[in-house]
Amino acid sequence: MGARTEFRYLSEADCIAAGVLDASRCVDVCEEVFGLLAAGDYLMGGPNHNSHGIGIVFPAASPFPNMPLAGPDRRFVAMPAYLGGRFDVCGNKWYGSNQANTLRGLPRSVLTLMLNDKDTGEPLTLMSANLISAARTGAVPAVASRHLIARKPEVLAAIGCGVINEAAVTAIVSQHPQLQRIVFHDRTLAKAQKAAHEAQERFGITAVAAETAQDCVRDADLVTIAASRTSPLVLRASWFRADVTILLSGPVTADEEFWTESSIIYDNLKLHEAYVEEAITSGDKQAYYDGVIGGPIYRLIDEGRIAPLEDSVDLGRVLLTPEQNRYRPSGRTVFVACGMAVFDIAWGYDLYQRALDQGIGQSLTLWEEPHAR
Structure with missing residues (x-):
């Protein structure tokens, strides 16, 4: 046969x-x-x-x-x-x-x-x-937005107006119908204005463009970041509300307080452990860190400034039964998503x-x- x-x-x-x-x-x-x-x-x-x-x-x-x-x-x-x-x-x-x-x-x-x-x-x-x-990359931070926010968000900020953040905004809006405003920022104001116009037409939510990243995130309850790797983004902790939830789907550079004074939730701890293992075997750990979203975090872990990965929490753990859940939304939260097949x-x-x-x-x-x- x-x-x-x-x-x-x-x-x-x-x-x-x-x-x-x-x-x-x-x-x-x-x-x-x-x-x-x-x-x-x-x-x-x-x-x-x-x-x-x-x-x-x-x-x-x-x-x-x-x-x-x-x-x-x-x-x-x-x-x-x-x-x-x-x-x-x-x-x-x-x-x-x-x-x-x-x-x-x-x-x-x-x-x-x-x-x-x-x-x-x-x-x-x-x-x-x-x-x-694009859809799954946008959906992953939207899952995090279901579980890492202490209250219902009213203002969403989006830094980066490419395909990935378009998908993230779409997915997040699908989970939070009470959103009242979306603020967009991109390295070109025209692109942010275009994204705001399209979002307002599509979702029926007030949407505006901000000239600077600081203005974009100032009043946000929830922030999604997916900026271009070719145009590094520099953030400061002082720009954000004390109880903001920040969803990272792209690389950023930030002041130390942004990381050390935030609750960091990972998409999957084993993935990040693998990144560190690969950085060590690469022969140039620091250069390897430069190429991955979690690089700034891994450096701070190496320096003993934030908790090591084995003592950290990922979203899978957050979704476990309440008695096993090691995280409760409080203060500034940063969710780090690096992409998994x-x-x-x-x-x-x-x-x-x-x-x-x-x-x-x-x-x-x-x-x-x-x-x-």
Whole structure:
């Protein structure tokens, strides 16, 4: 008998038809993933099974004329993972990133997601993943906003007006219908004004642009930050309300008080431990720290200025039963999200199942019968 293998191809339009833009559902799925992280029912790459991904970073110079050279945000990264629970599937998000893509009319990063049968390795689906990745990146801080705020927020501040923060704002608004105002800031005022206009039209909430990051966050109960890696953001603790919740989905530089006088909640402690392990083995720990969102925190931990990771709390722990929960919202809280392939796999799997149910996408044949066995 033959062993015919088919898989479903889902274009970006197919993913939209399957519901990739349903922010509220994506938040629910991501919260489900945090439960699996807390239980340990997942695996990612690397010897520690918690690596963000395996990347190719190009050199500054090369004797080979066709080899790509280093440039802003230029890399290739594979992000493999297994996720248990109802998902029970393996997968890999693969992406290439290059800031120069925007000059070609392309997104900075071009992403695909492949899901595979956990036993045979056969592909189940190949999906366009730019919207999947943006949606889950926005949904993760929105999950945090459900649990790390002492009161219902009325003012949301958004620093960075790119695709990621657009998704974060959308997801956060879906969780907090009582929001009264959104304030946007970007390195260009025109971009912030455009984001404010679009948000007001879309959500029916008063939205304005701020010329400075300080003005943007001044009155905010809740702040989402996803600024460009190519334009470092410098923050000061004194800019923020004493009880603000800050959701980081991108790199920032801040004064020491911003970190030492805040309650820091991580997306997943094992991921951050893996980052530190990889920094040590890289041979240049400080340079490695420069390239990751948690770098400023890891430096302060090394210096003994804030609690080590093993004594810290992540969102999965916050979601445990009340008697196990080691965190209660109080004072300034900073949530740090660095991105994990398990969230892409969960959201991709959810969309794949809906695509199957609704007949969305194209069935492709890998082989009618494998040539070699």
